[in-house]
Amino acid sequence: MIVTVTPNPSLDRTVQVDRLVAGAVHRTLRTRLDPGGKGVNVARALAAAEVPTLAVLPSGGAAGARLAELLAPEAVPVVEVPVQAPTRSNIAVVEADGTTSKFNEPGPELTPAEVAALERAAAEQAGRADWLVTCGSLPAGCPDDLHARIVAAARRAGARVAVDTSGRPLELACQAAPDLVKPNLVELAELTGGPLRDLGDVLAVAHRLRAGGVATVLVSLGQLGAVLVAETGTWHATSSATEVRSTVGAGDAMLAGFLRAGGIGPAALRTAVAYGTAAVGLAGSRMPGPDDIHPLRVRMDAVDKTVSLSGVAA
Numbered sequence: 001m002i003v004t005v006t007p008n009p010s011l012d013r014t015v016q017v018d019r020l021v022a023g024a025v026h027r028t029l030r031t032r033l034d035p036g037g038k039g040v041n042v043a044r045a046l047a048a049a050e051v052p053t054l055a056v057l058p059s060g061g062a063a064g065a066r067l068a069e070l071l072a073p074e075a076v077p078v079v080e081v082p083v084q085a086p087t088r089s090n091i092a093v094v095e096a097d098g099t100t101s102k103f104n105e106p107g108p109e110l111t112p113a114e115v116a117a118l119e120r121a122a123a124e125q126a127g128r129a130d131w132l133v134t135c136g137s138l139p140a141g142c143p144d145d146l147h148a149r150i151v152a153a154a155r156r157a158g159a160r161v162a163v164d165t166s167g168r169p170l171e172l173a174c175q176a177a178p179d180l181v182k183p184n185l186v187e188l189a190e191l192t193g194g195p196l197r198d199l200g201d202v203l204a205v206a207h208r209l210r211a212g213g214v215a216t217v218l219v220s221l222g223q224l225g226a227v228l229v230a231e232t233g234t235w236h237a238t239s240s241a242t243e244v245r246s247t248v249g250a251g252d253a254m255l256a257g258f259l260r261a262g263g264i265g266p267a268a269l270r271t272a273v274a275y276g277t278a279a280v281g282l283a284g285s286r287m288p289g290p291d292d293i294h295p296l297r298v299r300m301d302a303v304d305k306t307v308s309l310s311g312v313a314a
């Protein structure tokens with residue numbers, strides 16, 4: 001069973017326009033509504049592959065109820081922690097060439113009792129989990145070390161733990177020695193305080209994280225695929241997308257693919273990148289299912305430290 005925790009879930013509205021022009025009125029071509037939040041997306045992709053999963057999340061107001069309604073047909077079991085303030089709504093604007101602009105609300109402010117209830121729910125569910133995945137931004141009211149505390153609780157319960165978040169919460173979660181972290185380039189660069197110029201810089205930061213106690217580092221690199229840095233070695237996987245329809249949730253699909261394939265080693269990296277590639281070809285934050293992925297089209301290489309990151313959209 002893979003349990004996901006999403007302290008700040010969302011209703012994700014995706015709006016398709018021909019081209020986004022600041023200050024202009026846009027006539028939208030299509031819109032769609034998906035259940036959202038990083039852990040929610042990981043659970044959606046796992047459920048689509050019939051991997052036992054469960055999503056823990058705070059739920060507030062009509063938006064929270066709608067989120068649960070949207071998850072039901074995707075067969076994602078949910079543990080809802082009731083909160084007073086409404087669950088947020090995020091917007092993605094996707095242009096004809098696939099360029100995606102994201103507008104994320106801060107989310108509801110949680111009371112100390114609600115944060116404690118969320119943490120308790122995560123710890124309880126960790127007892128049933130092979131993996132616990134704790135993801136995304138923290139809404140106001142949550143301490144910066146919430147993901148770190150969830151990592152510690154899950155490890156005490158005997159689960160392996162993966163983290164996908166950013167900024168200070170990521171830094172603190174890394175100090176709690178999770179089994180896996182999945183930063184993108186921006187998140188990895190934030191940890192260093194400086195820019196990452198090439199894959200050599202990516203490897204250097206990943207090795208530093210491993211020296212600090214993180215067992216495995218899976219770095220998503222947008223169109224450059226992903227790099228895996230683990231005890232047993234380093235690998236770079238790439239696969240070109242035939243069409244980029246929306247990059248929202250590609251990182252979450254990628255993490256789900258990695259875990260679905262065992263959460264360790266180059267074979268899991270291959271599946272992960274197959275999931276990421278499939279996700280960008282799907283509208284909105286639709287998650288790929290097993291029929292959408294093509295692991296044999298993924299190219300596996302040694303990491304070439306000289307590969308430049310300039311112009312890579314993370």
Ligand SMILES: Nc1ncnc2c1ncn2[C@@H]1O[C@H](COP(=O)(O)OP(=O)(O)OP(=O)(O)O)[C@@H](O)[C@H]1O
Binds near residue numbers: 219223247276277
């Ligand atoms: N333009 C692209 N072309 C091909 N594959 C892509 C592209 N963008 C993303 N991917 C695939 O999706 C994976 C995740 O992408 P990315 O690094 O953008 O994740 P992310 O920033 O964590 O995404 P999100 O936060 O929206 O889930 C990549 O490792 C890659 O496999």
Ligand SMILES: O=P(O)(O)OC[C@@]1(O)O[C@H](CO)[C@@H](O)[C@@H]1O
Binds near residue numbers: 010012038137249251
């Ligand atoms: O604001 P956060 O928590 O960092 O990210 C939230 C979010 O952008 O992440 C998912 C894509 O990864 C979306 O479903 C959701 O809207």
